[in-house]
Amino acid sequence: MDTKPTPFVPPAPKPRTSPPSTIEMMRIVYRNPLELWGQPSYNEPWISIGTGIGGPLLIANDPELIRHILVDNAKNYRMARVRQKILRPILHDGLLTAEGDVWKRSRKAMAPVFTPRHIQGFAAPMLSVSEKFVAKYHDGMVTDVARDMTMLTYDILAETLFSGEIAGNPDEFAHQVDHLFETMGRVDPLDLIGAPDWIPRITRLRGRKTMAFFRKLVSDTMQMRKDKLARDPEGSPNDFLTLLLKAEGPDGLSRAEIEDNIITFIGAGHETTARALGWALYCLAEAPWERDRIEAEIDEVLAATPDPYEWLGKMPYTRAAFEEAMRLYPPAASISREVIQPERWRDLEIIEGAQIQIMPWTIHRHRKLWTDPDAFLPERFHPENRDKIDRYQYLPFGAGPRICIGAAFAMQEAVIALGALMSRFRFDTLPQTKPWPVQKLTTQPQGGLPMKVSVR
Template identity: 85%
Template structure:
């Protein structure tokens, strides 16, 4: 009997052995925050730093502490200032950045689209778009899988939530997304030292053109749909876009809030799934024994189950590979909060104004929470092993009241996309495949993911 292969260890920064200086810290946070974290972040239940850049800091790794902050006493924790300084210029009062009553109104307005019944209805459009996308591949071509997954998830989002009626050219969109995240998606050093808002941030100045592109795209998308609805054109889509536009009014959303939420979903709603799909294909290409198992499962299910809505339940190995890729490369690598009032949790004192960092990046690789945490081991998420994972040690979609509203949508989309792509093609790394994880708004592969796409000879 063959011995089980050693698990694949995908690329990641090694924990720092000593704290960086203040100047080093600012450089690292701007360049790639994933390179900041030291040994204690991967070993301790929490770290409390009384002073430092931005004031008192608590790094929360313990699942019980995370539950306390995000669920049990969530009312005492608001969005952290530095996080808001990065995201609010882009998203304003979109669902990711809104707080208080504005957030509640937006969440309530969008909830009907993300019910299980509606998500089930998205399965066929997800399948159609994935099949059309796969048909464009040429056998043996080398492509940038990272960019391709951005395009695929954008096209799925456009078809399902906007009925294919987003203004503009998808190629322009992909380019502008990259530029927006490269500029405005980074922490600016001036934000770390608490510089006044009137001081210009170079990162945001460089991203203005891309942001103007998105705002213009959203305004034109809204205008086109409003014109359709005003003429009561037969067959006007009753989708996410229409639902939001009809929510405008004194008891609903303002026109500005609708625009902010549309840009949130167009600009960021597809990006997290795209990154996770790219990392999944990369990890499976390097762990061929895992890929063989996933391909066998996909071949069987695709051949025997015509309804793609049933794929998620029938593809546990495929789902597990995707979830393990999200563990190693969480699309949103940090969750930031700020304490409104002081409190004591067990023997940890949390002062008023403390910045709370809940880092899926370090929590998902924490040595007290996971066996062999640096390795790609999808069996962690096989059905017989799932119960061993604490709800608050695995946070790809966050947790608590602000958990990602599109989590079920993303899981269904990912399994359908993988099912279509991997049933037709095998994705292999090439000598140029040398990704390095970099945290911008999402965990991105620096240098992209060049991979060879070869048509599979299915049984």
């Protein structure tokens, strides 16, 4: 008799059955863009809308069309204006927002840190930080796992890329990240209607103090390291921060570009992994039959394999659960581009100036691409099933030249963190654990993830 449990279907907005009015759309986009998308976005290969706010719009869901836009003809698609209006006030010329030669210089300067050899070297400190963090838990405590994962991934980032030398108070940092995403990390209605930049955006005005906090933190961090390099160049860590500082010069990065890239990594680089870890622990708590299998895997691997660098390859079920959490709750829910030159793709006319939306949120839940798309089913990513997933139907880290430079770093970090967390503790939901996914730069659980921690 088949006793396979009914899959857990985590909370998400239902596809709309009718389009919103213009005013309603602006309200939804400000409050939570994930609630905007209708049934065609979850069922059609693409949707081409001739007119609308911001001009013509193409929503691309077909994996081959996505490959064309992000890879094969990526040079014809620049960063979309509305996306840049949200991110550039925060990140300026950081890696996520820079274009052209500035982006190329930044990517080249950072590439050595994210080679496989360097990432392997990060495994031991990732585990050390995770174990130290886990030691704060005790049996029966109730905690907001969403906030905890922000702090854990911040600690890992600080230790690996900055050798533990980031200025400021980590507790204050977590509060400031929340405020940053609540204010400047949202679409402002004035951006949607194309209002001139000189008209103040209320959301960004509310975020000015937070941005000043981050800018000062980065400036102090850079100065601390410069002083150390001047005092003891041989004894200073040769990490991400030092690499960026040494890249300053006429053929490298300007001081402002270095500052922007540090803000990008401190302010946003850890946040995507944090959100995915929180969602993974939540989904596993609601699917205990999946959690049992992962706990058994973690126990077996930790008993036999002390080197955490090997965990990613030896924990396929743990990795699969994390990847499935990123499918259901992609950290970056949208990828936005703008067409430079008109072109034809098959029978689709792509208009000059059209806004392109590639939505991991809807693509990862698309009815023609996935079986039981709304359910939490880690088996999709088990080794025997991975080949069934098209490269361009699963986009947690993007694709093409602008694919996330830290993707391998994040995957290693996530599996090591889950190994450390779940080897000692079990995380269970409570009656008040009612998260709702909201898009604010990343896909965040509104209301947090209050969970009970129990010793295993």
